[in-house]
Every structure is written in structure tokens, then in C-alpha cells.
Amino acid sequence: MPEELLPRPSDVGVNPPPPQRRQIANAFAASLSGTALEWYDFGIYSASAALVFPVLFFPDSSSAAAELFAFSTYAVGYISRPLGAFALGRLGDVIGRKQVIVLTLLLIGAATFVIGLLPTYGTIGIAAPILLVSLRFAQGVGVGGELGVAPLLSSEFGAPERRGLWCCAPQIGPPAGNLLANGMLALLTVSMSHDAFLSWGWRVGFLTSAVLVGVGLLIRLRLEETPVFRAIRDKGESxxxxxxxxxxxxxxxxxxxxxxxxxxxxxxxLFVVFSLVYGTKEAGFTSQQVLIAVLIGSATQLVLIPLAAALSDRVNRRRMYAVAAAIAAIWPFVFLPAILNGSFVVLVGGIVVGLGLHSFMYGPQGAFITEQFSPRLRASGSSLAFAIGSTFGGAMAPLVFTALLSWQGTWPLLAVYSALACAVTIAGTLWLGRDYDAEEERQFAESLL
Structure with missing residues (x-):
């Protein structure tokens, strides 16, 4: 039985021995790098759904309908996540965490690369959006398996008392990947004409993912299986x-x-995907201005997410999560009307605050979700939770935002919808969620001896 599997409350803050430190560092790097690269793929698609796909894959529709169709393909990547959770998440409890995260990286990377090669509607007609949706579906399956398993990589090498910090590696991945994706799109949009970008420039971001995924795959293949899974497997408890x-x-x-x-x-x-539509069409910003604002917000998350995760190891994680959700419920009522004055400074500040509040939910999220399940079921349970929550949250959000704006032509219902979503999170964390139990972790570890 590896010593690091045993919770040691008295050792919090004490540096682990060198071999364990290397294992944690390798697992953290594998979890972070692979997830960041996968979310680069997902992010390049999300931004393209707002800027490119309505024109190239749904050209015969009205402007509002084209946006709805494009965001529908975005939603498919979330709706397919439960399938990934069922098919791949469960394998994390059966064959191991490492094998699953290698599969997810390959699946997402291949789908993204092929999107960069797709002919558009003008070339092959209706087959173009059908292929786009199919590839987006494959991306979602991969992410559905990734989300619940990746947090276990680094957390199962470290002491449970620091689970918030070790579990945040895949939580840092999305803003890092989003930073890369939006940075790539911003670079492309300012370095070429609009016509050139729509003609071929948008493909560069998708094709570049092949190199990035190759780097992530190299890191993940060198990773060892987690000590928790090895102990469960060797005991015959899988x-x-x-x-x-x-x-x-x-x-x-x-x-x-x-x-x-x-x-x-x-x-x-709201702050990363739909802001591209709302900021350009309602507030009069250029797409480059909104992308730059999102880039700045994502950069701040690289600092705030690990800070929030580490803080959640020192305070009550569940309550901290709920407080952040409560403030996040209020912020859209300030942000959405404020940016209508066309001030770029207000746009940047509003997105930074919004993504900062998101960080204080997202940073502790990996630890909070994994703690709701027993260790032998954590990969399956976490994957299912991530997938189900994402289906009712992220999948529907751009569609609902776009439909509400088209219907009402103004912002209040957008803010109400965002607040209701945060209310669901507050209810789940406070009324149903459970706190980390050190004694339960110790009993589990001792049962595997």
C-alpha cells in the first residue's frame, strides 16, 4: 500500500519526500497540459461558433437563425458528454485513470483536426453542417470522459487534505486552453483581411491542434497509474x-x-461564448475587442483558479462555492447594461470580474465533485456529474441566451436566466453536498491494506 494514499492530517503543509513530489508534479502536469490542449480544441470551436460557422455552414438562414444553428452545434458537444461519461468515465474505475485520459485526448484531437479540413456549405451543401455536428459530437464524447477522470490524476497522488489544490489542474486547463484558442483567433483576425479569415484563416486554429495534442499525448503516456486505483485493483475491489x-x-x-x-x-x-454575440451586436464592440477582453479575463483565471482551489482546502469548500455562486448570480445585472455604453474598459472589467467569480466556483469544483463519491466509484460518479451538469448548464446556455435576446431584444431576461442557474448550484451545494471526511478517507485506506 503506497504511503501517500493514507490521509495524514498532521502532515498538512509538510513537503512530501522527493519520489512522491515527482509523482504529484508529473500527474499535475499531465492533467493540466492535456486538459488545456483539449479545451484549446473546444475553445477554438466555441469562438468559431460565434464568428465563423453562421456564415460558412448556415448561410441560407437569417442572422438570428444562423446564430441559433451554430450554437446548436456548440450544444451538441455538451449533450454528447453523458455518452462519454458512461462509456469512458466508467472505464476509469475498471481499467484505470491513465488509459482513459489517453483515449480522450486522441478522440478530441482527431475530431478537431478534421474540422479544420471540412468543406463548407458552399462546397458540399447540407453535408457540411451534418459533418460539423458529427465531429462536435465526438469532441463532446471525449470531454465527457475527460472531465471526471482528469481531476483524479493529481489528487490521488497527494494527501486528501490538499485535494482542492491538486484537483484544480484540469480546472486551470479550460482558461489556459481558452487563452490559447482566443489568442490564436485574435492573431488570425488582426493579421489578415476579414475575407481571408473566412476563406481559410479560421482553419489554421483547428489544424494547429495536431501539434498541441501530440505534446499532451507524450506527457500522458509517460504517466504512472494512480496509487489509489492500483490499490483498489490489487485488492480486487474494482x-x-x-x-x-x-x-x-x-x-x-x-x-x-x-x-x-x-x-x-x-x-x-455568458462571459466567454455569448459575450462575442452580445458585445458585437448590442454594445457595438468589434470582435477583436471582445476577444481581447476574454483573453484578459482568461489570463486572470490562471491565477485565481489555483488560488481559489488552495483556499478551499483551508475554509469550508461547500460554503465557499455557494457564496461565489450567490455573487455570480448578481453580477450579470450589473455587467450586461454597463457595457452598452461602449466603453472598452468597462467591457474588460466586467468580463474579468465575471470570470473571477467563475474561478471561485470552478477552482474548488474538481475536489468538491470527487468528494461526493466513494473512491472506487469516483471516476464514474464524477464523469456522470460533470456530464449531466454540463448538459443542463453549458449546452443550453448559448442557445437560451441567443433565443432570449432575439425574443426580448434586451438584457434583463439574460441576467435572470444566469441567476437561476446559479441558484441551482447554491441549492445543490448547500442542501445536498457533503464535506470532506478525513476519517472516512482513513478507513477506506486502511481497508485496502
């Missing part, structure tokens, strides 16, 4: 039907963890 067990024995944790995803996903969609 579940044969983990998904069924989660639904039959850990329903409360599944509901709490799923609710925890809804508010952060909708908040993220």
Missing part, C-alpha cells in the same frame, strides 16, 4: 458495473455534484 452502482447507491452525491456544475457553466458561457 467495480464491474460502476455506473449502475452510482445510480443505485450514490444518487444524492450525483445530484449535488451535477447541480454544482450548472451555475459555473452558464456563467462561463
Amino acid at each position: 467495480p464491474s458495473a460502476p455506473v449502475r452502482e452510482v445510480f443505485s447507491t450514490e444518487r444524492r452525491g450525483l445530484i449535488a455534484a451535477s447541480c454544482a456544475r450548472v451555475g459555473p457553466d452558464v456563467t462561463y458561457a
Whole structure:
């Protein structure tokens, strides 16, 4: 039994021995780098859904309808996540964490690269959006398996008392990937004409993912399997039907963890995805200005997410999560009308604050969700929770925002919708969620001896 599997409350803050430190560092790097690269792929698609796809893949529709169709393809990447959670998340409890994250990286990377090669509607007609949706579906399947398994990589090499910090590696990945994706698009849009960008420039971001995924794959293939999974496997405690067990024995944790995803996903969609539409069409900003604002907000998240995750190891993680969600529910009522004056400074400040509030939910999220499940079911339970929450949160959000804006032509209902999503998260974390139990972790570790 590896010593690092045993919780040691008295050792919090004490440096681990060198071998363990290297293992944690390698696992943290594998979790962070792979997730960042995967979210680069996802981010390049999300931004393109707002800027490129309505023109190139849905040209026969009205402007509003084209945006709805484009964001529908965005939503497919979320709707397919439960399939990834069922098919790949469960494998994390059966065959191991490492094998699953290698599969997810390959799946997402291949789908993204092929999108960069797709002919448009003007070339092959209706087949173009059909292929686009199919590839987006494949991206979502990969992410559905990634989200619940990646946090276990680094957290299962470290002491449970610091789970918030170690689990945040895949949480840093999305803003890092989004920073790369939006940076790439910003560079492309300012370095070429609009016609050139629509003709071929947008493809560069998708094709570049092949190099990035190759780097992430190299890191992940060198990773060892986690000590927790090895101990469960060697003891013969690996579940044969983990998904069924989660639904039959850990329903409360599944509901709490799923609710925890809804508010952060909708908040993220508002400030990163839908802001491209709202900022350009309602507030009069250029797409480059909004992309730069999102880049600045994503850069601040690289600092705030690990800070929030580390803080959640020192205070009550569940309550901290709920407080951040409560403030995030209020902020859209300030942000959406404020940027209508066309001030770029206000736009940047509003997105930075919005993504900062998102960070204080997202940073502790990996730890909070994994703690809702027993160790032998954590990959399946976490994957399902991430996927279910994302389906009702991130998948629907851009569609709902776009539909509400088209219907009302103004911002109040957008803010109300975002606030309701945060209310779901508050209810799930406070009423159903459970706190980390050091004694339960110790008993589990001792049972595997």
C-alpha cells in the first residue's frame, strides 16, 4: 500500500519526500497540459461558433437563425458528454485513470483536426453542417470522459487534505486552453483581411491542434497509474458495473455534484461564448475587442483558479462555492447594461470580474465533485456529474441566451436566466453536498491494506 494514499492530517503543509513530489508534479502536469490542449480544441470551436460557422455552414438562414444553428452545434458537444461519461468515465474505475485520459485526448484531437479540413456549405451543401455536428459530437464524447477522470490524476497522488489544490489542474486547463484558442483567433483576425479569415484563416486554429495534442499525448503516456486505483485493483475491489452502482447507491452525491456544475457553466458561457454575440451586436464592440477582453479575463483565471482551489482546502469548500455562486448570480445585472455604453474598459472589467467569480466556483469544483463519491466509484460518479451538469448548464446556455435576446431584444431576461442557474448550484451545494471526511478517507485506506 503506497504511503501517500493514507490521509495524514498532521502532515498538512509538510513537503512530501522527493519520489512522491515527482509523482504529484508529473500527474499535475499531465492533467493540466492535456486538459488545456483539449479545451484549446473546444475553445477554438466555441469562438468559431460565434464568428465563423453562421456564415460558412448556415448561410441560407437569417442572422438570428444562423446564430441559433451554430450554437446548436456548440450544444451538441455538451449533450454528447453523458455518452462519454458512461462509456469512458466508467472505464476509469475498471481499467484505470491513465488509459482513459489517453483515449480522450486522441478522440478530441482527431475530431478537431478534421474540422479544420471540412468543406463548407458552399462546397458540399447540407453535408457540411451534418459533418460539423458529427465531429462536435465526438469532441463532446471525449470531454465527457475527460472531465471526471482528469481531476483524479493529481489528487490521488497527494494527501486528501490538499485535494482542492491538486484537483484544480484540469480546472486551470479550460482558461489556459481558452487563452490559447482566443489568442490564436485574435492573431488570425488582426493579421489578415476579414475575407481571408473566412476563406481559410479560421482553419489554421483547428489544424494547429495536431501539434498541441501530440505534446499532451507524450506527457500522458509517460504517466504512472494512480496509487489509489492500483490499490483498489490489487485488492480486487474494482467495480464491474460502476455506473449502475452510482445510480443505485450514490444518487444524492450525483445530484449535488451535477447541480454544482450548472451555475459555473452558464456563467462561463455568458462571459466567454455569448459575450462575442452580445458585445458585437448590442454594445457595438468589434470582435477583436471582445476577444481581447476574454483573453484578459482568461489570463486572470490562471491565477485565481489555483488560488481559489488552495483556499478551499483551508475554509469550508461547500460554503465557499455557494457564496461565489450567490455573487455570480448578481453580477450579470450589473455587467450586461454597463457595457452598452461602449466603453472598452468597462467591457474588460466586467468580463474579468465575471470570470473571477467563475474561478471561485470552478477552482474548488474538481475536489468538491470527487468528494461526493466513494473512491472506487469516483471516476464514474464524477464523469456522470460533470456530464449531466454540463448538459443542463453549458449546452443550453448559448442557445437560451441567443433565443432570449432575439425574443426580448434586451438584457434583463439574460441576467435572470444566469441567476437561476446559479441558484441551482447554491441549492445543490448547500442542501445536498457533503464535506470532506478525513476519517472516512482513513478507513477506506486502511481497508485496502
